[in-house]
Amino acid sequence: MKIAIASGKGGTGKTFVATNIFYALLKNNHSVVLVDCDAEAPDSIGFFRTKIENSFDVVQKVPVIDLNSCTYCSKCKDYCNYNAIFILPPIKFIQVIEELCHGCGACSVACTFGAIKEKPVSLGKVNTYILNGKNQLIEACMNIGVMSPVQIIKAAIKEINYKYDIAVLDSPPGTSCPFIHTTAAADFVILVTEPTPFGLSDLKQSVETLKEMNKKFGVIINRAGLGNNDVYKYIKYENIPLLLEIPFDKEIAALYSAGIIVSEYYSEIRKNFYEMTKKIMEQYGNCGD
Amino acid sequence: MKIAITSTGNSLESKLDQRFGRCAYFIIYDTETKGIEIIPNPNKDVEEGAGPASVNLVASRNVKKIVSGAFGVKIKSLIDSLKIQMIVLKETDKTVQDIIDMLNK
Incomplete structure (x- = not known):
């Protein structure tokens, strides 16, 4: 099953969620693939100590x-x-x-x-890394000055050639072509938002786009406790499943910005990510893979 | 010599359009005959490549200088090869007539 992690707004925590899901599944003995589709600024791989296995030009x-x-x-x-x-x-x-x-x-x-x-x-490169001999990390990386990352994103997703239970696609921000080409490849989309007016405004745009694409999706609210309740009212009104809340916490931010997977330190957070993903797999997993 | 001025409207009293490729009108002024030609810009709303398409339009009319508020990076090498001079004018309140007067000074 492929799950895309997306958001309208940048900086809501897509990479945070993608890397933590990857880690939580890894720790629970699943075969996982992580594809960093944010070709303009890929930074998922930096959280894992691994060596480059293969690299080719798109x-x-x-x-x-x-x-x-x-x-x-x-x-x-x-x-x-x-x-x-x-x-x-x-x-x-x-x-x-x-x-x-x-x-x-x-x-x-x-x-x-x-x-x-x-x-x-x-136009750019697709880099592949292998973790523990069985988990693939793929990175889409576009060259400076190239107009659109779409071809590189497509090539990166095509590069998945390991057997996996879950492939996590870390989407670029926005709701334009790069977002569409990433989420189009997924069986389920996790939209990461934050309870702020900007977060809500961009969440609405992502929701409208995914509805148009007939995609199944749910929402993670990151930095819960910040801002106001409008995001909660909106997803309740729209009947969108709230998958997980991540508290607005200085400790989490400090670990993350030091390049550390928070799930490695907080087993509670790891458990939450794992259980959420397991539920998604059970509920939406039988539609494709 | 012909000079193209990007204009927000179709008269000499119109203000300079700050954008080159997507300006509303091109007003082409001939310094020898003092004649003017007003051309609505067909590239105003194209999805991509308004700059090069607009260079094509003015260059096909033998323009040697262009006055506008800003020029995009994609036309730089074209303008250089065609030996057309870009004149950047940041004074937004200037009308096309004001610019023609400045050119005649």
Whole structure:
């Protein structure tokens, strides 16, 4: 079963939850895979002492124009949906704007003069780590300046090739394409929020998006005790299961920011994470894997 | 020489549009004939690549200078290759006529 950990708002504790679920399951002898899909700022792996096992580039094909064969007919530009080909026929000027290219290959199909070749351009990397010989950690890591992490996220999720009971997908924040491509791969989504106006506002957006996608989901309220009761009223009204509350606690924050898995220190928290996940597996686990 | 000015409206009394690629109008001024051409920007609401598409529009009209509030990074190499000069103007209250007067000084 695949579980995605997501939130609209950044900094609500997605990675905190993902790494603690991973750890709690590990300690209870489950085979677990953790995929850090937050390709713009992956930091889940840092919580585990492990060595890199494998790393590969995620590439996209970008057109290269052969100026000797190009007739400046502009057909490639007409085929391009992303304004990635700049052409001025009167002065015989053509340039590919690589940042705008989505690698769809339409320009190559358009060109009847053989003037378009393709070259691979790296978008980022997928790194794989192995823990205790049987648990896989996968990290999506995009290059600076790349427009969208989606291809790297997809490649990272595809890289899961260990037998597992649970694969935990740590989603990027927001509710746009990176969030959608991560949660789309999951059987169940845990939305992490906090009881603040920002937390609620972004939770609503995530809930609306997941409903549209027909996903099953529940909510973890992190930093419980902070803010007000509006998040509780909202999830009650929407009939969304409250999976777990994590108290607003200085000690937890201090351990986490020192790169320590809180579940390693507090068996109570580990137990909570484990029991919550077990319940999710029992209730929603038989829909796919 | 032709100069493109990004404008919020379709008259010389309109204020300078602070964005290049997604400006409302391009007003192209010819320093020799003193003529002007007003073009609604077709790239105003495109999803991606408004900057390069707008460079294409003005460059196809032989513009050599562009006056705007800000230019995006994706057009830098294009503008350099085409030898078009970017003029950044941060004075938001200036009208297109004010800018033409400044250019004529």
